[in-house]
Amino acid sequence: MLDHLATLHVAAAIIEQNGLILACRRNHDRVLGGKWEFPGGKLEPGESPGQALVREIREELGVHVVVTGELTTDDTIVGDQIIRLICLRAELLGPRPTNSTDHDALRWVDREQLPGLDWADADLPAVGLLANGATA
Structure with a gap:
């Protein structure tokens, strides 16, 4: 049924520090602008999800x-x-990131507060797991 749809592979970082999880709000001039997401991005040809994530976080947030x-x-x-x-x-x-090339806000959020943000649909399953106690 869904065989005709192209699949875009995206890696996202669940970064937890001192009991808080990093959430990023997409710039308003981007697709899904204003929605919250976990930082990351598309896999390039030949990259593993882990390699893509390390690269994307370095490019977007300027941290390792x-x-x-x-x-x-x-x-x-x-x-x-x-x-x-x-x-x-x-x-x-x-150190923690302080800005992003793709986001207009970075917020460290308590896991119980995660569902209160306006998340991009693709991030909602992970938000649910984290809010219900899955360890990051």
Whole structure:
């Protein structure tokens, strides 16, 4: 049934520090502008999800992370494609990010407060897992 839709593979970072999880709000001039998401981006040809995540976080947030595991992988239909969001647990190597090339706000959120943000649809399964106690 969904075989005709293209699949876009995206890696996202679940970064938790001091009991708070990093959420990023997309710039208003971008697709899904104003929606919250976990930072990350599209996999390039030949990249593993972990490699893509490390690259994207460095490019977007100007910080370095190490991938420590996987939280979830979920498919969401957005328009005429499937977004396969691979949410990876990641740990900051150094200071917290203070700005982003793709986001107009960065917020460290308590997991119980995560559902209160206006999330992009693809991020909702991970938000639900985290809000219900899954460890980041």
